[in-house]
Amino acid sequence: MRCALCRSMQVAPGRTTVTLQRDPTTVVIKDVPAEVCGACGEYYLSEDVARAVMTMGEGAVARGAEVEILRFVA
Numbered sequence: 860m861r862c863a864l865c866r867s868m869q870v871a872p873g874r875t876t877v878t879l880q881r882d883p884t885t886v887v888i889k890d891v892p893a894e895v896c897g898a899c900g901e902y903y904l905s906e907d908v909a910r911a912v913m914t915m916g917e918g919a920v921a922r923g924a925e926v927e928i929l930r931f932v933a
Contacts, residue, residue, distance in 0.1 A: 870894040870896050872894060873902075875893045877902075884916075884919055884920045889928070
């Protein structure tokens with residue numbers, strides 16, 4: 860698959876950092892498995908990974924966190 864943003868490279872398996880924000884909560888999730896563009900850094904998450912990331916973000920909101928930094932664990 861070519862990067863939909865820059866169209867300059869094929870994306871490749873890698874890891875990325877995802878940042879989610881829902882006022883007043885900001886969640887940073889590190890080491891998220893994704894398909895990543897080597898040129899621009901745009902990333903694409905699988906459906907299962909996206910679901911897990913959203914669940915982690917919802918958990919931080921439910922805990923009332925203002926800022927939370929998490930590491931993705933499959």
